[in-house]
Amino acid sequence: MTAMQIVFILTAVVTLFAALRVVTTPNMIHAALWLIVALFGVAVFYLLLSASFLAMAQIIVYIGAIAILMMFVIMLTRREMRDRGPQTGPQWKWAAILSALLFGGLVWMVKSVSLPASPVAEVPESSIADLGRALVSPNGFVIPFEVASVLLLAALIGAVYVAWTRRNS
Amino acid sequence: MGILSQPIGVIAEWLRNLFLGWGLSEGLTTVLLYLIGAGVLATLVQVWVIFLIWFERKIIGRFQDRLGPNRVGPYGLLQPFADLIKIITKEVIIPRDADKAVYLLGPIIMDAGVLAIWAVIPLMPMVGMDVNVAALYTIAVGAFATLGILMAGWASNNKFALLSAFRTVAQMISYEVPTVLALLIPVMLAGTMSLQGIVEAQHVWYIVFAPLAFVIYFIASVAEVGRTPFDLLEAESEIVAGFHIEYSGMVFAIFYVGDFLHAFTIGALGAVLFLGGWRGPGAETFPLLGLLYLWIKAFLVYFLVVWARGSLPRVRIDQMMDFSWKFLTPLALILLVVAAVLDHFVMGFGMWGRALSHFAANVVIAVLTLRYLDHYDKVRESKRRMVAQPGQYPVARPPVPVETSTEAAS
Numbered sequence: 001m002t003a004m005q006i007v008f009i010l011t012a013v014v015t016l017f018a019a020l021r022v023v024t025t026p027n028m029i030h031a032a033l034w035l036i037v038a039l040f041g042v043a044v045f046y047l048l049l050s051a052s053f054l055a056m057a058q059i060i061v062y063i064g065a066i067a068i069l070m071m072f073v074i075m076l077t078r079r080e081m082r083d084r085g086p087q088t089g090p091q092w093k094w095a096a097i098l099s100a101l102l103f104g105g106l107v108w109m110v111k112s113v114s115l116p117a118s119p120v121a122e123v124p125e126s127s128i129a130d131l132g133r134a135l136v137s138p139n140g141f142v143i144p145f146e147v148a149s150v151l152l153l154a155a156l157i158g159a160v161y162v163a164w165t166r167r168n169s
Numbered sequence: 170m171g172i173l174s175q176p177i178g179v180i181a182e183w184l185r186n187l188f189l190g191w192g193l194s195e196g197l198t199t200v201l202l203y204l205i206g207a208g209v210l211a212t213l214v215q216v217w218v219i220f221l222i223w224f225e226r227k228i229i230g231r232f233q234d235r236l237g238p239n240r241v242g243p244y245g246l247l248q249p250f251a252d253l254i255k256i257i258t259k260e261v262i263i264p265r266d267a268d269k270a271v272y273l274l275g276p277i278i279m280d281a282g283v284l285a286i287w288a289v290i291p292l293m294p295m296v297g298m299d300v301n302v303a304a305l306y307t308i309a310v311g312a313f314a315t316l317g318i319l320m321a322g323w324a325s326n327n328k329f330a331l332l333s334a335f336r337t338v339a340q341m342i343s344y345e346v347p348t349v350l351a352l353l354i355p356v357m358l359a360g361t362m363s364l365q366g367i368v369e370a371q372h373v374w375y376i377v378f379a380p381l382a383f384v385i386y387f388i389a390s391v392a393e394v395g396r397t398p399f400d401l402l403e404a405e406s407e408i409v410a411g412f413h414i415e416y417s418g419m420v421f422a423i424f425y426v427g428d429f430l431h432a433f434t435i436g437a438l439g440a441v442l443f444l445g446g447w448r449g450p451g452a453e454t455f456p457l458l459g460l461l462y463l464w465i466k467a468f469l470v471y472f473l474v475v476w477a478r479g480s481l482p483r484v485r486i487d488q489m490m491d492f493s494w495k496f497l498t499p500l501a502l503i504l505l506v507v508a509a510v511l512d513h514f515v516m517g518f519g520m521w522g523r524a525l526s527h528f529a530a531n532v533v534i535a536v537l538t539l540r541y542l543d544h545y546d547k548v549r550e551s552k553r554r555m556v557a558q559p560g561q562y563p564v565a566r567p568p569v570p571v572e573t574s575t576e577a578a579s
Contacts, residue, residue, distance in 0.1 A: 003196040029323060033271065056305040064312030071319060072338050075331065128301060128362060
């Protein structure tokens, strides 16, 4: 077993355990913290796959912004930080069936794909420059990129409009 | 390969042969070497904080017309060691209703986030992890410092600590935007996100290319560290001591070390991004000289941080937010666009031609900004409602007494 495999197994165990704790812990803040551990585990997977840019984006966007914002919102809205209510909603059966179906489908899909035993191609060293060019080249992903940018801009303007305090009205 | 030309390489090679001689596998040896390297770097950098504490107390002392620590050892150099012994002997008190695990993890995560930045800082030529996303990485691990403070503030089960955690999040998320935008300018000029690559590309220091970006980077990073004038997260007069109010003993010391180290780290990052990192005469042949140059430059920036701490009052929270969103962010965006467009045209001008045209553009932007600020100030002044202010009379001025009696007497 190589060192890479040991790192992979350790990360996988930690990520899965953290993901499990997100839904089982009764404390909301703890759930958010476990979520951060799980997201960090995913970032480590990206690193193991030599997708360093994706790993950094994962940490900045998911941990640095989204998870911290979630904790912020929980702290602001919950008076009692320790939630003592039941942990399952009224529709937990449907949710269980749906997630079981989804999991089964994913397992079936992964099983049906024949994976090559050895790497198909070497990962190029400086893939960030290629990624950047692909995002803005007309033959690449310029349209999805621009659509996503406009969507984010719209959300930004919407947030400013909602938060705007009107004077003289 | 001599010890002078490749000091780290020689030691690493010796250790590698030692481990291989013990019969360890190639992969395990590499992992072990990385672990040892990380451990040594993290330990040395944290021990360095002992000196930083002395330096800062001494400098702040001078700013306040005091001598600073001068009793223990020559020039008070041993004072931090005395403090260290004192703080180790103190009891670590955990509040009864605190969330124990999160409470203890908070300072560790905060400190780890700061230490992680050092993994990518190019200390000398050919030393330091040459990651091709290093510039982004420094921002990413910075998020962990925020997270640690947030965890500490919440887990303490104290309203002042929680308020401080809220302030921290608001401040750090706001100031992350100008930091990233200012950081993008050296990245764009060098054409790489690797910090080693950025240092190697600085035949002319980037502070000549982009002085305004350096200023924005400096201000925004001081705010990210939460130093005066942006120390709202531990404003003593408002929220007692902020997020570390419930911490004592060594657990508090970790916060303390993390704070000082963070301030020095932004100095080192500023030196790498704008002041040429390890560049200097003879650094290519003797890498240890490069380390010395980097250290001197980092200290220059760090001195600026301490200087600001010694001379500026704390800003109000609305002023702080306004400053980031209404001034620093737009200015950084303008600088980024101007630098990108200008660089396209002056690419062929040679090293100094390129640098000077960027510098000229920066001067023009600076003058325009100052003119605009002047104009903005005047407009705001004219719209201001008349309110009672010291030294001004909201109602008609009382008549000035005519001093005739003294003249008559003389």
